[in-house]
Structure formats: structure tokens, C-alpha cells
């Protein structure tokens with residue numbers, strides 16, 4: 001479905017100007033509530049994640065950003081006592097991925113995740129990237145080699161890794177390990193990629209290379225990113241959602257949220273007056 005929402009013209013100097021290209025819905029969140037036992041961590045969130053765009057989730061510590069992100073790949077199902085209420089409709093299938101009828105493992109095959117700290121498996125570089133493919137029953141060496149190379153190229157790691165594919169992943173630098181985790185997530189062609197503060201454990205140079213990568217990747221995949229770093233949200237995202245104590249306070253085109261937010265609370269957070 002193509003929506004009426006329009007992204008900013010690239011390079012536009014008018015932050016509220018409508019419209020260069022229409023964007024399609026990838027996920028439509030409807031009245032999402034989430035509970036850790038008795039604690040309600042998300043309150044009636046409704047929002048759209050647009051296809052092949054980067055959407056940033058920002059807000060003060062404890063406002064529910066990571067909780068919201070983890071709903072998209074049903075991570076919360078791994079722990080008892082957690083409860084969802086509401087819908088996340090994934091397009092183009094028009095399927096509610098929170099439905100009990102939908103297998104969370106199937107959801108995780110379509111929606112990849114990259115965590116705060118790089119978490120490669122204690123395996124070689126090659127086997128880290130091949131891992132998800134092998135789980136899907138792909139074992140032919142030629143296919144694995146082709147897909148591993150493509151994923152490493154897409155994660156901007158091929159040049160550094162191609163001569164050491166059999167090295168242990170832990171021998172890579174922190175920034176390289178994070179790009180390896182991105183390659184691992186990309187290898188299975190996800191529709192949506194979730195990033196939970198992907199650069200918070202990295203130095204400025206490694207952070208810059210991950211940000212550049214995120215900008216390149218949006219040509220291929222829809223991206224949802226949690227970040228504490230407001231400059232990062234402004235640099236990499238097309239849309240921004242500001243959350244506070246489990247609620248979505250404001251959502252819109254990133255330039256508008258940063259230059260002319262509708263809510264004073266958003267403005268106070270963005271200008272550093274609070275949070």
C-alpha cells in the first residue's frame with residue numbers, strides 16, 4: 001500500500017515542505033500495549049514504519065524504546081509473563097505478526113535484529129554469516145559462499161574480511177564485529193532490520209562507518225533504530241518517533257521533528273532541556 005505520507009525532498013532547505021516521493025507502509029502499529037507482568041511498558045501506540053526508510057525511536061531512558069523495538073520480532077515471547085495487546089500489521093502480506101497464530105520463529109526469519117554490543121558467535125567469520133542460511137537448510141557450499149560474500153559486501157566488510165574468512169570472529173575489531181553482526185542479519189534477506197543502539201559500544205570512527213552503512217542499507221531494507229544520540233537520529237533517519245513513559249508523544253519526518261516539533265515536550269527533549 002502506498003500511503004499519503006511524503007518524505008522530505010533531499011537537500012530541501014524548507015523543513016516543512018511536503019513531498020518528493022511517496023512511501024509505502026511496511027508495518028502499521030495499531031493500539032499496541034505491552035506488559036511485563038503487571039508493568040505496562042507500552043501504552044496504546046499507533047504508528048507506521050515506512051518501507052525502505054530509516055525510522056528512529058528516541059526518548060529518555062526507560063521510556064520503552066527497546067521494549068517497542070523487541071515487539072517487532074516477538075523477542076518478548078522468549079520470557080513468560082510478557083503480554084502484547086494490539087497489532088503490528090506487516091505489509092505486503094497484511095498479517096498481524098503479534099497474532100498467536102503466527103509463529104515467532106517465522107517472524108524472526110523475516111525481521112532481523114542487531115544489538116547494542118556486537119555479539120558474534122564463537123565461530124569463524126564465514127560461519128557467523130552462514131549461520132541463518134544453514135538453519136534454513138542451505139548447505140551447498142557454492143550457494144553459501146555467494147550469499148556470505150553478498151552479505152559481507154552489503155555490510156561493507158568484504159574488503160577487510162575476504163582474506164580471513166576462516167578466522168575466529170572475535171579477532172575482528174569492535175566496529176568490524178558489529179558490521180559482521182549486520183552481515184549475519186542481512187544474509188537471510190530480512191524485510192525489516194531492527195537496530196538497538198548499534199553504536200553505543202563503538203568509537204567515533206566505527207560509529208561513522210555504521211551510520212554510513214545504515215544510510216546505504218535503506219535502499220534494500222526497512223530500518224528501525226533505537227538511539228540515545230540525537231545527532232545520530234538526525235543524521236541517519238527519515239522519520240523519528242519521540243516516546244515518553246511508554247507513550248508515543250510525536251511522530252513525523254525527522255527534519256520536522258528536529259526543527260519544528262509540535263509538542264513542547266519533544267522540543268524540550270531535543271534541545272536537551274530535559275531527559
Ligand SMILES: Nc1ncnc2c1ncn2[C@@H]1O[C@H](COP(=O)(O)OP(=O)(O)OP(=O)(O)O)[C@@H](O)[C@H]1O
Nearest residue numbers: 036039041059060061062063064065066067068228
Ligand atoms: N525484562 C523486563 N522486565 C520488567 N520490566 C522491564 C523489563 N525490561 C524493561 N522493563 C521496564 O520497561 C520500561 C521500559 O524499558 P525499556 O528498556 O524499553 O526503555 P528504553 O527507553 O529502551 O530505556 P533505555 O534508553 O534506558 O535503554 C522501564 O520501566 C523498564 O524498567
